Amino acid sequence: MTPVDTPVEWLDAQQQLAWRAFQVMQVRLNAYLAADLTADSGLSYADYTVLVVLTDRPDGRARAYQLGEALGWEQSRVSHHIARMGERGLVTRQRCDADRRGAYVVITDAGRAAIVAAAPGHVAAVRRAFVDALAPSELAAIGLAASKVVEALDGLESAY
Numbered sequence: 001m002t003p004v005d006t007p008v009e010w011l012d013a014q015q016q017l018a019w020r021a022f023q024v025m026q027v028r029l030n031a032y033l034a035a036d037l038t039a040d041s042g043l044s045y046a047d048y049t050v051l052v053v054l055t056d057r058p059d060g061r062a063r064a065y066q067l068g069e070a071l072g073w074e075q076s077r078v079s080h081h082i083a084r085m086g087e088r089g090l091v092t093r094q095r096c097d098a099d100r101r102g103a104y105v106v107i108t109d110a111g112r113a114a115i116v117a118a119a120p121g122h123v124a125a126v127r128r129a130f131v132d133a134l135a136p137s138e139l140a141a142i143g144l145a146a147s148k149v150v151e152a153l154d155g156l157e158s159a160y
Helices: 013-041 045-055 064-071 075-087 109-129 136-154
Strands: 061-063 091-095 103-107
Touching (some): 013 045, 045 061, 045 091, 045 109, 061 064
């Protein structure tokens, strides 16, 4: 946070245009992808992202705090969402022998089937709304810019 007595360095016109365009793009893209995913597969966008994290792991499991770190979620959101996914049979909790207080979140066969069924439609939606709208050089520039922003966020203690 900026102390009250520190002058604000306002965004110039170009910076403001880029920032606002990014904000609108992010909100609309996420809304489009979430609606498309739910209509196509019945999964919420949050369900899908949890299943992606789990399927990216060879054993299909992660501790709740690891899910939170990977998704940028607070612990309470992870716990509540995992409970809802568990009720639907997409994930289960498995005791952690190394830490008896903890548990793993494990993708179930139903969870694997759900993401396998949802992925082709989701990828098609990402292509329609994002990839196909950009030239290869623009796509590369966005990837580089996003990586730089993530790196800067990793260096900011106050970001979390």
